[in-house]
Amino acid sequence: MIDQNAKKIIIVEDEQYLRELYIQILQQEGYSVDSAEDGDIAFEKLSKNQYDLVLLDVILPKMDGLQILEKLSKMGDRKFDNTVLLTNLGQDLVVAKALDYGVRGYMIKSDYTPEEMINEVKGYLENGEVKSALQ
C-alpha cells in the first residue's frame, strides 16, 4: 500500500542489483519509488514527472548523469535542489561539475550501508520540508 502523500523518489541506476535493493529498502520506508535504468529513460521521466528526490547515478548507458543535467537545464529555468548524485566515481571534477548545476549533494555508494543510505535520504527530504516551510 502506497500512501497518497508519500514522498516520490526516483532512482536512476543502471546496476540491476543495486537498483532493486534501493527500490526495496526505500519502499519499505513508505516512499513512492520510481526508477530508471539508463540515461534516456531517466531524462524522459525527469522531464515529465515531479519528484521530491532524484537519486542520480553519473555513469549510465545512453546518456550520463551530467548530460541529463545539461539537457534538463536547457529546457528551462530548472533547479536541481531535489537532486543528489549517487555515484562510485572518484573524480572530483565530475562531482564539481554536477554541483555547479546546483545539485544538493553527492553520495559515494560504496561508503553507505542500506541503513545509512535511508538515513541520508530522510535527511535530504526533511531538509527539503524545512526549506519549503520557510518559503
Added chain:
Amino acid sequence: MPDYIQKPHQKQTVEAIWRLEKLILDTLDFKDVVQSIVDGILHELGFLKLGYRIVVLALVNDEKKVLERIAISQTKEAVKAVEASPMPFQSIEIPLRANKNLCIKVLKNHKFSYTESWPDILCPPFTPEKAKAIQEKVGIKTSFVCPVRTKQKTIGVMIFSLVKEFSEISEDEKELILNFTDIVGLAVQNAKLYSTVEEASHRLKKANHRLKELDVLKDEFVSIASHELRTPMTAIKSYLWMAINKSPQKLDPQLKKYLDISYQSTERLIHLVNDMLTVSRIERDKIEIKKEMFDISETLQLVYEELKISAQEKNIEFTLIKDKDEKYPVLGDKEKLREVFQNLVGNALKFTPNKGKITIAFKKDKNGVQISVSDTGSGILKEDQSKLFKKFSKIDYSYTKHSSQPGTGLGLYISKQIVSLHHGSITVQSEVEKGSTFTVNLPLSNSKGEES
C-alpha cells in the same frame, strides 16, 4: 701605427666579409646558416658580378662515409643545373673512397683546387657524359673547390662555379674566397651544435609531453578502475548487510560469523580502493585542502566520542586530556584532519591489547600545537619506524599477526601527506612492548585566519 688597410677596395672587402661573418655567425638554425653561406658570397660580396654563378656546400657524412650536398645558391644557373640533374640535389653523394673525384682530393689534401671539367667533381655518382652535358647546359667554365675546415679537420668543401676561366680569377678574389671558407667551417660547426641541442630539447619536450599524457591516463585509469571495483563491491556490501541485519529468520551464529567476516572483508576492500584513490590524488597534487578556521581540539573530541565504544569493548582506558579554556584554532581542512586522527587513534586501538591505555593530549609551543596519541601497545622496532610513513608499509610486529583487521598499509602515508599539506609534521616515538606515541605538529592560526 701600422696601416692595416692599405687599399680602398680592400677596406670594402674586409667590411663585406665582416657583415657576412656576422650574418652567418648570428644565425643559428642549420638550414638558414648553410643557405646564407652559399648565397652570401654572391650577393653580399658581389661575386655574382665577377662571374660566379653557382656556390655549393658539401659536407662529410661520417656514418654514410660520403660527401653529401648540403646547400646550393639561389641563382638561375643553379636552378638549371638542379633541373638537369638525374637525381635530386640532396641525393648527390660522393663516396669518400672515390679518390679520383676532385672534391674528395681537396677534402683529403686540405688544399683548394679547380677544374674546367665537371666530370671531375660529379663522378661518381654521375656518368662523365651526364656531368659534361649538365656543365654545357648551364655554361660553367671553371669550378673552384675549397676545403671547409674546423680547428681539427676538414669537414667538407665549397664549390664555386664560374662563367670565366681560372686565369681570370684575381689574387684578391682567391684570397677572399679562402678567408671566407675559413669561417664557414666554424659557422657550420656552431649551427650543427645548435641544431643538436635544439633537437635534443625538442625530444625532451616531446618526452615530457608524453609523460604528462601518461600521468593523465594513469589518473583516468585509477578513477575508472576504482569506479568499476566499487560498483560490485557496493552490491556485495549492501546485500551482506541485508543478510546480517534484515534477515527474516534468526541467523545461525556460525552463519552470522561467516557473513560478518565477509562483510568486514568487503569493507576493507572498499577502504583500500578509497585509500588508493586518495594516494593517486595526493601524488597528482589533485587533492583539495579546504581552508576554514576551526578548533582542532573539537575535532579530537569528535574522534574521541566516535571511538570510545570500541575502546570500552576492549576494556582500554581511553582519555582525552585538554584544558577546557584553551583554544587551538587551525586553518585547514576539518574533514581531512579528522581522518588523520581517526587513523592514528584507530591504529592505537588496533595495536593496544585489552586493558591497555590510550591517551590523547595537547601541548602548545612556539610552532603551534602538538597533538599526541599515545598507547601502551606492542610498540615498533626502531628500524621499522622510518618505514611507517611509506606506501604499503606493513611492519611485521607481533601484534599485526593477531589483528583481525589489518589495514591497507596506506593510512599513515596518507596522514603524513595531509599533515604536510597543512604545513605540519608527524613523528613517532616507540619502544617495543611498551607502546607508541604519534605526535602531530600543526601551526596555529591567529584570528585573522593567518598561520602565526
